[in-house]
Amino acid sequence: MSARATTTATMVSNLNSTDAVPTGGAFTATNVDTYNAKSTVTVYDPQGNDHALDLYYVKTADNNWTVHAIDSTTGQAAGNFNMVFDTSGNLASASTVALTI
Secondary structure: OOOOOOOOOOOOOOOOOOOOOOOOOOOOOOOHHHOOEEEEEEEEOOOOOEEEEEEEEEEEEOOEEEEEEEEOOOOEEEEEEEEEEOOOOOEOOOOOOOOOO
């Protein structure tokens, strides 16, 4: 069986709308005061090697979050994206995001 890279992943998150915007300065994965939450998903590169993709959630304003994706295997940023929620807590719009590992 030949190796296959991860091409799609689905993210399910439960973020606390009452969280405060972090006050620790610009986002840094090594500083817990710069993000609100973290989760991890396993993805695979084209050679079949697994990578732990850490997702760091940063509240930027009411109903607005930025997600920073860091490949914890290499320490490299894979990209980031924004999530905006309506007043009912639903994503205002769903979109596809390309991340590079």
